[in-house]
Amino acid sequence: MKLTALTTAALLAAASVTRAEGELQLFIWGDYTSPELIAKFEAETGIEVTITDYDSNETAMAKIEAGGHGFDLVVPSSSWVPIYIGKGRVRELDLARLPNHANIASKWLESPYDPGRRYSVPWQWGSTGVAVNETAYAGDVNTSAIFMDPPPELEGRVNVTPEMNDIMALALWYVGGEPCTEDTEVLKKARDALMAAKPKWLSMDYGMTERMAANDVMASVYWSGAIFRARLRNPEIVYGYPREGYPIWMDQVMLLSEARNVDEAYRFLDFIMEPENAAMISAFARYANGIDGSEAFMPEDMTDAPEIVIPEEAQASGHFLPACSPKAQAYYTAIWTELQK
Structure with missing residues (x-):
């Protein structure tokens, strides 16, 4: 059956909407992700987030190296960042797609484990x-x-x-x-x-x-x-x-080389570097983050907590x-x- 120009345009538009309202697979430590943050991201973007937990860096790497996992983003500890890079398990980030990258606090912008912040963005420390x-x-x-x-x-x-x-x-x-x-x-x-x-x-x-x-x-x-x-x-x-x-330590979010939902991953990476959103991450798990301006949105009891300061x-x-x-x-x-x- 021959498609008319109007039908073709409609199909392309539908495909575009489907892509915008895609999905994201996040592989992360257990009990570490704010449900409110995920709900906000899904509401703003139409992207459905699936969270899979792990309990150690070793477990995460073993699962990723086994292949066929379907994960897009992983959140390793800082000492594991060079390992992921060295093994070719993650992609170098296109910083032009991350305008909120400028919100990373200067003390965390340069790091020995990821010089120039070319592969990772902060989650919590x-x-x-x-x-x-x-x-x-x-x-x-x-x-x-x-x-x-x-x-x-x-x-x-x-x-x-x-x-x-x-x-x-x-x-x-x-x-x-x-x-x-x-x-x-x-x-x-x-x-x-x-x-x-x-x-x-x-x-x-x-x-x-x-x-x-x-x-x-x-x-x-x-x-x-x-x-x-x-x-x-x-x-x-x-x-x-x-x-x-x-x-x-500082846990980092990294884009896996096998990621299928790359556009969605970039939207999430940029989203978590907005100060208010970074504060939501911290308010749930009670760790500090590396984003300037997030302090204004943090719970008061985190400003002098002995576990943070x-x-x-x-x-x-x-x-x-x-x-x-x-x-x-x-x-x-x-x-x-x-x-x-």
Whole structure:
């Protein structure tokens, strides 16, 4: 059947509408995305967002490398950004399509993991520290001894989050080493210390916002924003910054090389860099973000929260984690595999 010019124009218009009201597949950490933010984006754009959760950087990469996933955007930690780039798993961004890129705060615009911000935009940033319920332990919380050598009051009541790079970094700092070392003597010290500590732990698990708030766990290595949320429900919880060293991180949103909904992905990337929208992300998960002007839209209780505003005396102990060499990563994996047996 021959199409008339009018019919052809109508079909093209319909295709255009369908494309504008497309879909987006977001692959992201669990319990980390504001439902209000997603609802607002969908209402403004007509794009339907599907969220798939993961619980670790390792899990996310394994799923992506397996292929056939259908994801468009992924949100790895900063130390994983060079890995995604090096493996060719993400696309370089066309900054001309991201006018809100100018809203990225100057301190986050240049980064060692993504120079020039050519591959990533900020999602949220925070730290990995130790949380303690003061009804169980009233001593010093600013030390990794909370889980590396638990005091008697906390034995059998400590959780360790199963995030390999964070825990290995904390353990290496605790024994006097540095993250990503290839020094086998230092790695052995960290391994031995972890193995000696493990019998004194309760669990290696996630979900600490709920479990600590409910007094099911008395101490945990965990992420600052999740502990902030726990404290809002249980004021006995305090967050500590290990003086031996602790990770600072920023999770980044990146466009996967296999993305099918590229236009929709660019609209989402630009959307989350609007100050009001960045504040919605922070208000839900209780982490800081890297967008100038978002402070005006943030909840008041975030302006001086101890989980967000790092105390001056703890600032020098916080570090961004480097991307480990393949050799160092292999050592990490061997120790981690043994620790999880």
